[in-house]
Amino acid sequence: MDAEQQMVAAAEKPKVLAQVRHARILETLARKGAVSVSDVASQLAVSEMTVRRDLIELEKDGRLVRTHGGAVRSGKAFEPIANEAVDREEPTxxxxxxxxxxxxxxxxxxxxxxxxxxxxxxxxxxxxxxxxxxxxxxxxxxxxxxxxxxxxxxxxxxxxxxxxxxxxxxxxxxxxxxxxxxxxxxxxxxxxxxxxxxxxxxxxxxxxxxxxxxxxxxxxxxxxxxxxxxxxxxxxxxxxxxxxxxxxxxxxxxxxxxxxxxxxxxxxxxxxxxxxxxxxxxx
Structure with missing residues (x-):
């Protein structure tokens, strides 16, 4: 695959919106108490830079505390992040x-x-x-x-x-x-x-x-x-x-x-x- 084809393929990858990424990060924090940048990037098929920006935004809102390579949860981690509801699991x-x-x-x-x-x-x-x-x-x-x-x-x-x-x-x-x-x-x-x-x-x-x-x-x-x-x-x-x-x-x-x-x-x-x-x- 040449460079142009790689660019087209990258552009056509499903887009995970920021609201959904934030919800997944907070869900993981609720379950585990901590997340790593590399794990979130792998799970959501996005760059580590994108995940770091998400963590910065969530920290500004008081929903987590950033650490080296990831984040830990804060007291506001369980609050809703948008008017829209997020469905995380596909029902049968x-x-x-x-x-x-x-x-x-x-x-x-x-x-x-x-x-x-x-x-x-x-x-x-x-x-x-x-x-x-x-x-x-x-x-x-x-x-x-x-x-x-x-x-x-x-x-x-x-x-x-x-x-x-x-x-x-x-x-x-x-x-x-x-x-x-x-x-x-x-x-x-x-x-x-x-x-x-x-x-x-x-x-x-x-x-x-x-x-x-x-x-x-x-x-x-x-x-x-x-x-x-x-x-x-x-x-x-x-x-x-x-x-x-x-x-x-x-x-x-x-x-x-x-x-x-x-x-x-x-x-x-x-x-x-x-x-x-x-x-x-x-x-």
């Missing part, structure tokens, strides 16, 4: 599937309406995209590309053409997110890409996994219309990886109007917010 797929399930179904139904008539669709991993895949079975002239083995298995019972990339499958999530998968889908162009996320704030959209984020960014780069599916429990929530700013997708399908500051940021970014209608009870 099954637990996420049952959480806010009715809202996710209505979002999936609204997304199926957006997908109608498209010839090529990209379908991300996630619980709401999985529910959407079950609504796309009767589209005989549609090519559907997904890195979710769950989605592909469900779509296999339908009439469309279903494509999976090659590569290693990520465990319980059943997501194929290797570099070979990214390279394969990078060569394609999709009419619409539907993305799942773990959270959304004024700064953008988030995910738990470095590996899955690489493919999400492919979908954002290689689709004419980029649609994020996100239920309202994920508003104002961050997790480890910042996928992209709000300006990089076109539509948010959700179940409730976002809070005013987030709604304003979405409007400023040119994102259409579509509220899915409530699920009607069976008579």
């Amino acid at each position: 797929f099954e637990s996420r599937l049952t959480r806010n399930a009715a809202s996710k179904r209505t979002i999936a139904m609204a997304a199926a309406g957006v997908a109608a008539g498209a010839r090529t669709l990209a379908l991300d991993v996630g619980t709401t995209t999985y529910l959407l895949s079950g609504l796309l079975l009767n589209q005989p002239h549609t090519k559907i590309f997904t890195n979710s083995v769950r989605n592909a298995m469900q779509l296999g019972a339908g009439f469309g053409e279903v494509y999976l990339p090659g590569g290693r499958m990520r465990g319980e999530e059943m997501a194929i997110s290797s570099q070979s998968a990214v390279t394969q889908f990078e060569e394609l162009w999709f009419d619409i890409a539907f993305l799942g996320v773990s959270g959304i704030t004024e700064q953008g959209i988030y995910d738990y996994s470095f590996e899955d984020t690489d493919m999400k960014r492919v979908y954002l780069r290689r689709a004419t219309q980029k649609v994020v599916l996100c239920d309202s429990t994920k508003f104002k929530r961050m997790s480890l990886v910042h996928i992209a700013p709000l300006q990089q997708f076109d539509m948010l399908i959700t179940d409730a109007m976002p809070p005013a500051d987030l709604a304003d940021a979405l409007t400023a970014a040119g994102v259409e917010v579509r509220i899915a209608p409530e699920e009607q009870p069976l008579l």
Whole structure:
């Protein structure tokens, strides 16, 4: 790999926002009482200089005391650092599937309406995209590309053409997110890409996994219309990886109007917010 390629690869690495880095540092301090610069840099895949700057900022706020090569906790280490909540662990797929399930179904139904008539669709991993895949079975002239083995298995019972990339499958999530998968889908162009996320704030959209984020960014780069599916429990929530700013997708399908500051940021970014209608009870 030449110098130019290394620069491009470095630029495309998932970005860990300062708020998330600070939260991870304080979490480690709460558990261990101390952190080292080298350990934090390795865990978060950032430079030691970045970690040192983080420690300086946190020390100014009184949240830790810097030491040679690291820091120890102070009395304020347990206080929240931002208005946004930070999700540090990825729940299991099954637990996420049952959480806010009715809202996710209505979002999936609204997304199926957006997908109608498209010839090529990209379908991300996630619980709401999985529910959407079950609504796309009767589209005989549609090519559907997904890195979710769950989605592909469900779509296999339908009439469309279903494509999976090659590569290693990520465990319980059943997501194929290797570099070979990214390279394969990078060569394609999709009419619409539907993305799942773990959270959304004024700064953008988030995910738990470095590996899955690489493919999400492919979908954002290689689709004419980029649609994020996100239920309202994920508003104002961050997790480890910042996928992209709000300006990089076109539509948010959700179940409730976002809070005013987030709604304003979405409007400023040119994102259409579509509220899915409530699920009607069976008579």
